Amino acid sequence: IFIFIAQCVNAQIHSIEDWVKKNNISIDSTYGMNSIIGKPEVQIIGFGEASHGQGSFFTHKINSFKWLVENEGFRIFALEAGFAESLVINQYVLYGKGSAKESLTYLNYGVWQIAEFVELIEWMRAYNVNKSAEKRIMFYGFDCQMSKGGVDYIKSVSHIIQYNFRHNELSLLDDLLQLQRTRDRRLAKRIHPLLSNFITSFAKRISDSDQDVTFKRTSLTVLENLRYFCDTERNSENQNSLNRARFMADNVQNILDIEGKNIKMVLSAHNGHISTNPKMKEAGFWLKKKFEGKYYALGYEFNQGKILGFDVVDEEIVFQELTIQPSAKGTLGNLLSIFVGKDCLLDLTDSKPVWFSKSQTISDIMGCYGQRGCMDRYTKTNLSLSYNGIIYIEYTEAAKRMEIIH
Numbered sequence: 001i002f003i004f005i006a007q008c009v010n011a012q013i014h015s016i017e018d019w020v021k022k023n024n025i026s027i028d029s030t031y032g033m034n035s036i037i038g039k040p041e042v043q044i045i046g047f048g049e050a051s052h053g054q055g056s057f058f059t060h061k062i063n064s065f066k067w068l069v070e071n072e073g074f075r076i077f078a079l080e081a082g083f084a085e086s087l088v089i090n091q092y093v094l095y096g097k098g099s100a101k102e103s104l105t106y107l108n109y110g111v112w113q114i115a116e117f118v119e120l121i122e123w124m125r126a127y128n129v130n131k132s133a134e135k136r137i138m139f140y141g142f143d144c145q146m147s148k149g150g151v152d153y154i155k156s157v158s159h160i161i162q163y164n165f166r167h168n169e170l171s172l173l174d175d176l177l178q179l180q181r182t183r184d185r186r187l188a189k190r191i192h193p194l195l196s197n198f199i200t201s202f203a204k205r206i207s208d209s210d211q212d213v214t215f216k217r218t219s220l221t222v223l224e225n226l227r228y229f230c231d232t233e234r235n236s237e238n239q240n241s242l243n244r245a246r247f248m249a250d251n252v253q254n255i256l257d258i259e260g261k262n263i264k265m266v267l268s269a270h271n272g273h274i275s276t277n278p279k280m281k282e283a284g285f286w287l288k289k290k291f292e293g294k295y296y297a298l299g300y301e302f303n304q305g306k307i308l309g310f311d312v313v314d315e316e317i318v319f320q321e322l323t324i325q326p327s328a329k330g331t332l333g334n335l336l337s338i339f340v341g342k343d344c345l346l347d348l349t350d351s352k353p354v355w356f357s358k359s360q361t362i363s364d365i366m367g368c369y370g371q372r373g374c375m376d377r378y379t380k381t382n383l384s385l386s387y388n389g390i391i392y393i394e395y396t397e398a399a400k401r402m403e404i405i406h
Contacts, residue, residue, distance in 0.1 A: 024344040031064040032345035043294040046267045046274030051365035053308035055399035058116040076265035078140040084149030086141025093124045115400035142251035144228035147176040161209040188234035221254040249286035275386040299387035303337040305396030309370025321398045331361040336392045346390045357384040
């Protein structure tokens with residue numbers, strides 16, 4: 001029996017190896033995107049990452065975005081970051097207001113304060129110079145975990161729509177800022193009905209104003225994101241994650257409503273968020289349900305390399321470069337290293353070995369990597385249910401910290 005099982009396993013591995021060697025696509029000057037845009041129905045590409053700290057993932061997706069912009073008319077880069085906070089980046093990308101570093105700092109999420117994103121934003125700004133409005137590219141966020149950007153935006157446009165805040169409404173906005181700092185569920189529950197009333201009042205003033213459609217849709221989406229934020233914070237951690245996933249997908253639709261329903265865009269987020277696996281019900285699941293073949297989920301895997309992790313020392317966040325050892329035997333990273341041994345793309349949309357439709361071990365490194373209790377490397381998932389394709393990087397370099405603005 002043992003010999004028979006061993007022979008079956010060996011035959012299965014050979015079947016996978018043959019398929020991978022035959023079907024892997026080299027990362028050439030098109031960064032593998034030519035295989036994806038060969039599917040004309042694809043409008044939204046979800047670029048994942050096995051961690052937030054490996055610069056090689058960002059380098060690939062940024063180069064891919066540039067190629068898609070220049071060759072296939074893609075016009076939006078949307079990041080796993082707050083919708084309202086990212087509007088500051090978009091102002092720089094479109095009109096040169098502020099700076100790349102200042103706008104990345106405003107996101108209030110340290111893992112995005114990296115040189116790779118500075119380079120992307122500067123490239124987007126340079127690309128837009130002397131372009132007509134119809135050809136300019138844009139930067140958006142599709143997450144909902146912050147309130148500061150929304151509060152700042154509402155205050156900044158109140159005079160445009162001639163809205164005079166009541167005292168209790170100003171207190172509510174202060175409470176929203178406190179909720180971002182404390183994540184106090186009791187505070188979220190207390191202010192939720194007050195926020196709903198305020199949103200109704202402010203939204204009516206926006207709708208009744210004589211501003212253009214883009215302003216109205218953007219402003220209403222900012223309000224909705226404050227509702228999303230408060231709603232996730234008032235629930236249990238598990239319900240919070242489920243709500244966040246659905247709201248992230250809602251924001252993708254909101255962006256299309258603002259910029260045009262047929263506009264082509266890429267999303268950048270952790271592998272887990274872009275996954276279409278119905279068991280997880282992450283953002284990618286809701287996107288696939290809504291957009292079907294228009295959404296292409298691209299997960300990232302690697303074998304070994306460097307990562308930018310961080311720890312909290314004396315209440316200060318300290319970033320540090322860490323080494324990740326070669327992938328464990330039998331994992332996806334290990335097998336691709338053996339079978340291919342170089343950067344490549346695997347398209348999983350056509351026929352493939354049954355192995356890809358069973359639970360397999362892949363890299364899944366959380367944003368807190370580097371801290372005690374947050375050093376896990378792997379998770380298990382059904383690859384066929386989770387991704388349309390896999391980008392494999394043999395050796396990753398760590399993301400590079402940008403010079404911090406004080």
